Amino acid sequence: MTAPLLDARNLTRRYRLPRTSLLHPAPVLTAVDNTSFTISAGETLGVVGESGSGKSTIARMVMAFETPDAGEVLFQGQNLHALSPYELRLQRQKFQMVFQDPFGSLDPRRTVGWSIAEPMRAIGADGDTARRTAEALEQVGLPARDADKYPHEFSGGQRQRIAIARAIVTRPALLVADEAVSALDVSVQAQILNLLMDLQDDLGLGILFISHDLAVVASICDQILVMQHGKPLESGPAAQVLRSPAHAYTQTLLKAAGVST
Amino acid sequence: MTRRLPVNFILGAVLVALVVGTAALSLVWTPHDATQMAISNKFAAPSATHWLGTDQLGRDVLSQLMAGARNSMAVALVAVLLGGSVGVALGLLASALGGWVEDGVMRLADLGFAFPALLFAIMLAAVFGPSLTNAVLAIAFINIPVFARVTRGAANQVWTLDYVLAARAAGMNRFAISRDHILPNIAAAIIVQATIEFAVAILAEAALSYLGLGAQPPASSWGRLLSEAQTLMYIAPQLAIYPGLCIVVAVVGFGLLGDGLRDMSDPRLSRER
Numbered sequence: 167m168t169a170p171l172l173d174a175r176n177l178t179r180r181y182r183l184p185r186t187s188l189l190h191p192a193p194v195l196t197a198v199d200n201t202s203f204t205i206s207a208g209e210t211l212g213v214v215g216e217s218g219s220g221k222s223t224i225a226r227m228v229m230a231f232e233t234p235d236a237g238e239v240l241f242q243g244q245n246l247h248a249l250s251p252y253e254l255r256l257q258r259q260k261f262q263m264v265f266q267d268p269f270g271s272l273d274p275r276r277t278v279g280w281s282i283a284e285p286m287r288a289i290g291a292d293g294d295t296a297r298r299t300a301e302a303l304e305q306v307g308l309p310a311r312d313a314d315k316y317p318h319e320f321s322g323g324q325r326q327r328i329a330i331a332r333a334i335v336t337r338p339a340l341l342v343a344d345e346a347v348s349a350l351d352v353s354v355q356a357q358i359l360n361l362l363m364d365l366q367d368d369l370g371l372g373i374l375f376i377s378h379d380l381a382v383v384a385s386i387c388d389q390i391l392v393m394q395h396g397k398p399l400e401s402g403p404a405a406q407v408l409r410s411p412a413h414a415y416t417q418t419l420l421k422a423a424g425v426s427t
Numbered sequence: 428m429t430r431r432l433p434v435n436f437i438l439g440a441v442l443v444a445l446v447v448g449t450a451a452l453s454l455v456w457t458p459h460d461a462t463q464m465a466i467s468n469k470f471a472a473p474s475a476t477h478w479l480g481t482d483q484l485g486r487d488v489l490s491q492l493m494a495g496a497r498n499s500m501a502v503a504l505v506a507v508l509l510g511g512s513v514g515v516a517l518g519l520l521a522s523a524l525g526g527w528v529e530d531g532v533m534r535l536a537d538l539g540f541a542f543p544a545l546l547f548a549i550m551l552a553a554v555f556g557p558s559l560t561n562a563v564l565a566i567a568f569i570n571i572p573v574f575a576r577v578t579r580g581a582a583n584q585v586w587t588l589d590y591v592l593a594a595r596a597a598g599m600n601r602f603a604i605s606r607d608h609i610l611p612n613i614a615a616a617i618i619v620q621a622t623i624e625f626a627v628a629i630l631a632e633a634a635l636s637y638l639g640l641g642a643q644p645p646a647s648s649w650g651r652l653l654s655e656a657q658t659l660m661y662i663a664p665q666l667a668i669y670p671g672l673c674i675v676v677a678v679v680g681f682g683l684l685g686d687g688l689r690d691m692s693d694p695r696l697s698r699e700r
Contacts, residue, residue, distance in 0.1 A: 229596055251600075258598035271589035275611045281590070284607075288598035332593065 169243055170204035171372040172228065172261075172340055176237035177201045179223050197223040199396045200237070205389075207339065208366060210373040212387030212404065214380050214419060220396040221376045225344040228374060229263050230254055241340065259285060262333035266345035268325035272317040278303075279313025282332045302331040305368075306361060323354035327361065334365060341365075342374045347382060359386050380423035384408055392416050436687020442680025446673075450496040459487035461494040462645040470663055482666050483659060492673055494647035499677060502559065502641070503628035506566035507621055513567075514574025515617060519609060521575065522582035523601040532575060539572030544631060545638075552640045562641040566631045570624050577620045581613035615692040622685035626678045633674050649674050 177198050185192040198220040205211045213221050226232045228239055230246045239246045241261060249257060262285065265271035272281050282299045300310035306327040317325060326346065333341055343362065347355040363386055365371060377383050383390060384404060391401040392413065399413045411417045458478065465485030473480045479488040521532035548565035555561050585591060585608065594604045635641035636650030644651070649670040656666035 231592065231595065255598040255600065258596060263593070263596045265589040265593065267589055271593050273590040273594075273608050273612070276607075281593075284594060284599065285597035288603075329593070332597070 171207045171209075171242060172205040172374070173240040173243075174204070174224075174228065174237070175202050175240065177224065177227055177234045177239070178236040179220075179227060179232065180235050196396050198227070198234075201391075201393070201396075201398045202237075203389075203391050203398075203401065205340065205372040205374060207372050208370045209389065210366065210375055210387045211389045211391060212375045212377065212383035213391045213393060214377060214383050215393035216378060218395070219393040221378075221393060222344055223396075224393075225263070225342050225374065225376050228340075228342055229261065230258075256289060259289060259336040260338050261340040261342065262336065262338040263342040263344065264326070264329050264333050264346040267349055268322045268329060269317075269349075271329050272325060274317055276316075277313065278315055278317060278320070278328050281317075282313070282328065282335055285332065285336045298335055299331075302335040303328075305334065305365065306331045321354075322350055323357060326350060326354075326358050330358075330361065330365070334369065334371075337369065338371070340372045340374065342376070344376045345378070346375070348377065348379065355382065362386065380408075380419045384423070392419070433687045433690045435683040436691060439680050439683030439685070439687050442676050443684050446496055446677045446680055447500060449493055450500040453490075453493035453497045457487075457490040457493050459490045461486065461490040461647050463487070479669060480665065482655070483663070488666065488669060491647045491652060492649070492669055495649040495652060495670060495673065496677070498559075498642055498646065498648045499629050499632055499674075502563055502566065502632040503625050506563045506628045506632075507570060507624050509563070510567035510570025511574045511617070511621055511624070514571040514576075515578045515610075517571065518575040518578025518580075519582055519605045521579045522586060522609070523605045529579070533579065536572035536575045539569070542569075544569035545634065548631075548635050548640050549638075557640045557643065559642050559646070562632060562635045565635065566628050569631070570628070573624060574617070574620060577616060578613065581616045582609045585609050585612050615688075619685055619689045619692060622681055622688055626681035626685065629674065629677045629681065 178196070178200055179198040181195045181197055183193045183195055201220070201224065203211060203213075213224060215221050223232070227234050228246075230239070233247050238248075241257070244257070246254065246257065272278070279296075279299050282302055283295045286295050286298065296313075299313055303310050303312055308324065308327055308331070312320075312328075317328070320328065341362075346362075347358050350358060359382065362373065362375075366373060373386075375383060375387055387404045389401065390404045390407040392399045392407070392415065394415050399415055400407060400411070407416065408420065411420060458476075463486060465481070468481055468485040469483050471477050471481040471485070477487050477489070479492070482488055482491070517532050517536075521529040544565060547568060548562060551561040551565050552558075582605070591604060591608055594608055599607070632641055632648070633650035633653070636648040637654045639651075639654065642648035642651055652670040653667055653674075656663070656670070659666055
């Protein structure tokens with residue numbers, strides 16, 4: 167058995183809250199508590215939980231935007247948080263992110279092509295930036311000529327496609343999707359989910375899929391991790407978690423999502 | 428889409444166009460040489476040859492005011508560009524690096540704010556001698572903390588946006604992000620501030636020249652014209668009124684233009700008014 171693509175071990179992240187009293191130390195919020203998971207190439211792990219459950223903090227630690235207080239993130243066997251800033255920037259080509267808000271994740275003052283090419287420029291672009299940008303646009307189902315347009319000329323679903331094009335243009339091994347379809351209409355949601363699954367088949371992507379919606383997670387994930395108040399409640403193959411949830415909280419989520427088991 | 432331009436913007440633009448146009452015109456044409464004296468013709472009343480009359484040395488008042496406009500514009504432009512560049516660079520740096528760098532820059536800005544501009548100019552004049560260059564440097568200096576603060580505040584907001592996070596995920600470093608994403612997206616706020624600081628700079632230049640710390644004779648400056656006219660208030664009050672009016676028009680013009688630009692760049696603000 168080869169090493170997993172992503173191996174998150176005992177991740178813990180605490181935030182110091184503002185002091186409420188002169189005499190007592192500042193209270194500490196544990197956003198993520200001792201959480202571990204792995205993702206293999208071509209596999210999708212869904213992290214579900216209500217807001218405040220620590221899902222997004224996990225995404226930020228995996229993306230190395232934040233450093234865990236304990237635990238480590240091994241990506242292709244390398245501890246991301248032990249790399250120098252320069253080494254980390256070079257590695258970033260291999261793990262990319264799709265954000266929740268398709269209206270906020272593209273710079274309004276830059277053309278779509280410029281934004282998509284950004285990860286390539288970051289390591290010194292070679293000659294075929296334009297060709298690869300066009301390729302990425304076509305991969306997400308948009309015409310290559312859209313590269314010259316600005317974000318405001320697109321709908322939310324189209325923008326999310328553009329954000330995905332930016333995320334896959336460097337042929338990453340891992341994609342982190344933080345509530346990537348939550349801001350979209352249901353019909354558009356299905357299109358984007360299908361696109362993600364197609365890309366996964368084509369590129370062998372590992373996907374960390376974060377959502378509050380168990381129905382969405384159920385439709386595309388191989389593995390599921392359920393979180394509450396920063397703690398992992400249960401995890402396992404999607405079919406098993408959905409069919410026989412071990413935890414009452416998971417059952418509540420299932421009922422809320424209306425997932426037939 | 429046609430949206431009505433704010434009244435303050437239109438009025439400001441008209442006044443600014445008047446001042447800037449006059450300054451530009453003075454580069455190629457003034458009715459007379461602004462420094463040409465003719466003692467025999469002193470305190471002449473307005474006439475076809477001297478539209479606004481002459482001063483105590485027989486110099487053409489309109490020509491002096493036009494040259495003064497040029498002087499004010501040049502000083503304000505250089506001072507705001509200089510102070511603005513340094514201030515914006517410091518603000519971007521503070522915002523990009525955060526931590527002790529941000530704290531350090533902002534405390535220095537506080538220090539700059541605490542330091543009265545005129546006092547600084549007087550100090551410069553005492554050390555290096557009164558000159559227009561020193562006046563420009565002093566005005567530029569007081570602009571640095573203003574721009575640093577505005578830039579850092581606006582930049583900190585942009586740093587939290589997803590497209591900046593996406594740029595980080597792409598592997599861009601903080602300086603490239605500041606250049607590619609932060610600066611273009613806060614440009615509007617900086618331009619608004621620059622317009623307002625232009626008005627402040629014009630006033631500061633007039634004040635310094637009035638005190639004899641700015642433009643030196645025979646160069647024309649509104650502030651110097653005012654101070655020269657001061658002793659003649661009872662003989663020829665118009666000599667003080669004209670440059671005073673010019674200063675008011677320029678300062679009010681740039682102030683209104685800056686306000687108008689701000690209203691236009693932030694629709695929320697104008698709706699709440």
